[in-house]
Amino acid sequence: MLSATKTPGSANEPEQPDLASDLAAFCKASADPLRLQVLRVLREDSFGVSELCAIFNIRQPALSHHLKVLAGASLVATRREGNSIFYRRAELGQRPELETLQSALFESVDRIELPAGTEQSLDALHRQREQNSRNFFRDNADKFRQQQDLIASYEQYAGSVADVLRNARLARHGTALEVGPGDGSFLLELAPAFDQVVALDIEAAMLEQARARAGEAGLNNIEFVHGETGHPRLGELQADCVVINMVLHHTPNPGQVLKDVAGCLAPGGVVLVTDLCRHDQGWARENCGDLWLGFDPADLTRWALAAGLDDIASVYLAQRNGFQIQVRLFGHRQSLKETKHE
Known part of the structure; x- marks a missing residue:
């Protein structure tokens, strides 16, 4: 057969x-x-x-x-x-x-x-996205903590962010920059650890909240700057640490934000990013002013590499409401090579 x-x-x-x-x-x-x-x-x-x-x-x-x-x-x-x-x-x-x-x-x-027309349309879309987000925070500044708690309250991730920063083994603790300090909660961690802290926020109402909170805590080494990461003040900085807590998903161009802060990073300095992992809960756009529904870890890595930064450490935190937070530490590629060589 x-x-x-x-x-x-x-x-x-x-x-x-x-x-x-x-x-x-x-x-x-x-x-x-x-x-x-x-x-x-x-x-x-x-x-x-x-x-x-x-x-x-x-x-x-x-x-x-x-x-x-x-x-x-x-x-x-x-x-x-x-x-x-x-x-x-x-x-x-x-x-x-x-x-x-x-x-x-x-x-x-x-x-x-x-083509010029395509560039103009692209720029207009980015401006509209940014304006929508700014309008949200302008209109909801007094509800900041309540809105944040819908996704991830500060208390749920602050301890892990502080631990990652403490373990970064910075050579210097001269200047720290926080982009988008919100109501100023993390400034209470940064100010005692650095000689000088710069708090940068595009929304004036949020910046005033942070200023008031710092004043109540008696912190006098914080400079408050109203603007975005292209602000001239950043061109003057040599920051030993840049902190971006739960901000990138509100920005129209996260890759550009990372490039901007990498440009003011001192040799041996670090960029500490906390943000949401990618999710599909679309209600966050309307209720929390989100432009992005989180990011794949690979997205942040890719943008960091384009900014001349490499991964140093990563921590992932699961939330009870189905969200997941990523805490990422990046450093200048050349500085990392020099550190390894030494």
Whole structure:
């Protein structure tokens, strides 16, 4: 009796990835100027379909086709936020055999100069996002602690953040910068540990809350600066420590914030970031002024690397309401190499 012979792709054998088909899909996806511009726009941010339509002045059916092609080639990833789908660039390594091509494509795409109209639309969208967040904090400054407690109260993560900072083994404790100090709770930790602390906040009402709290505690080594991380005062700083607690998910461009603070970091200094891990609880946008529904740890690592920073330590804290907090410590790449060499 003759035995049946299995052939590749038969019903008796699991289907294997088809490299030729995947390579063809990759080449097709990268062979359109508009799709390459979409990848350029998604370099450091994620956008919904309607936002991308506004940026490129294109109707949704046409853009959805292009996004489908990019997703089929694993060049973009999606996440659902409520009833909306947001797109971002895919992480490297999903298909190791195509990683070299994907990396080379992204590197080339990042050198693309977008048309002036597209740049203007992109800038307008970023400004609108930022204004929405600022309006929220302006209108809800007196409810800051109540709103924060909906996701993660300060008490739930403050101890771990303070422990990570104490274990950072800083060579100097001259100047600390806190971006977005909120009601000033963590300033009570920073001020006794550093000679000088700069508290920077884009919302004046929140800055006044922090100032009042510091005054009640008798702290007199804190300078309060109204502005964003592009403020000229940061250009004068050489900070031994920068703290960004639960702020990045309220900012339109987290990658730029990390670049700005890395630029004022002293040799051997650290950037301490506390923020939410990615989640799907879309109500946080309206109720808490969130622009981002948290971040994949890889997102923060990627933005940090682009800012010239490397990972030093990470702590993850689960919350009872389904959220997870990541506490990340970053340092200048050159400083880390020098430390290891010594």
